[in-house]
């Protein structure tokens with residue numbers, strides 16, 4: 001195990017250390033400083049809404065695509081080139097580290113991750129956890145190569161690394177596949193709390209190593225997806241889930257870099273900074289503060305809670321990411337435009353805001369609409385900032 005107390009600096013070539021991405025809109029906003037132009041990217045921007053993605057994926061299974069560094073890198077770059085978004089998110093999947101550690105899992109098109117056998121009992125958990133997370137150190141080489149190739153192409157545009165949170169992964173492991181209410185997972189949590197804790201601790205280590213590998217290879221931020229945490233009451237979340245999420249992000253919490261201030265010419269200032277960590281879930285309006293409390297810097301908000309209300313629930317000091325309703329991407333442009341402007345305005349109540357969707361891009365989205373949203377966000381936020389600074393100068 002690495003030392004979680006001592007801070008580890010990323011190497012000098014890392015885009016944060018070298019200064020390439022440290023002053024980007026995305027990294028600044030994640031650190032709580034509001035840039036003049038609000039940064040924007042979309043969850044699931046790399047994928048089926050793009051014809052160039054569908055063409056490249058013909059004949060290659062999802063998880064094979066993830067483990068092909070050239071293909072994963074090209075798919076990551078496609079939406080960055082096409083839409084002019086302020087960040088890339090590495091093309092991979094939350095179940096990739098499970099596969100690499102030896103779990104029998106496949107991704108079925110139109111369905112999601114499906115397990116060979118579900119992990120239902122304490123005995124099943126005992127068998128699963130004999131798989132050694134340390135094998136990931138070498139097995140993650142194709143992921144790290146994919147990240148390195150990608151950041152070499154991206155220049156000053158930051159790449160976001162990501163991983164599934166332990167609960168969302170455990171929900172797939174215990175259910176054996178996608179599920180509406182995650183009832184078997186929630187039963188195991190209470191019927192065998194020890195087995196549940198062992199499952200969560202193992203999953204945290206596997207997914208934490210996946211996240212750390214991406215940051216070390218060049219990602220400038222890390223996002224933990226707890227997509228299904230919204231199925232939980234707050235008490236279950238804090239008791240049975242949050243400790244494992246703390247452990248998962250513990251794998252990147254110690255990673256940092258030194259920034260040298262450019263404007264203090266007479267007296268150069270060195271600031272130690274951490275790699276920003278974002279935490280997102282779906283239907284997690286009741287859990288927002290608890291999800292911040294695991295040690296995240298930024299909270300991703302789904303489309304159900306308006307950003308000003310999310311900001312209020314978080315006490316007013318937390319950078320927010322979100323939360324355009326994906327359903328409105330298919331609405332007439334004036335409807336979508338008004339909604340995006342409303343999201344920007346509500347986002348102004350928070351210390352800083354990264355515009356995103358409240359969940360992933362639907363596969364049938366017209367890519368031209370996404371490009372148009374990026375343009376709108378950049379233009380409208382720049383005009384707002386100009387008006388605000390003119391008003392404060394008066």
Ligand SMILES: Cc1c2[nH]c(c1CCC(=O)O)Cc1[nH]c(c(CCC(=O)O)c1C)Cc1[nH]c(c(CCC(=O)O)c1C)Cc1[nH]c(c(C)c1CCC(=O)O)C2
Nearest residue numbers: 043044045046047091092093094109110111112225227360
């Ligand atoms: C729950 C979850 C999964 N995977 C992921 C989550 C968390 C985010 C969320 O809540 O949506 C995370 C994920 N999966 C994928 C990305 C790529 C980066 C990006 O956001 O652009 C990311 C960040 C690619 C993918 N992951 C998957 C695809 C589609 C597979 C294909 O193109 O054949 C992509 C592009 C497969 C997948 N994998 C998963 C699902 C539910 C599916 C969809 C199944 C389907 O509808 O076909 C599990």
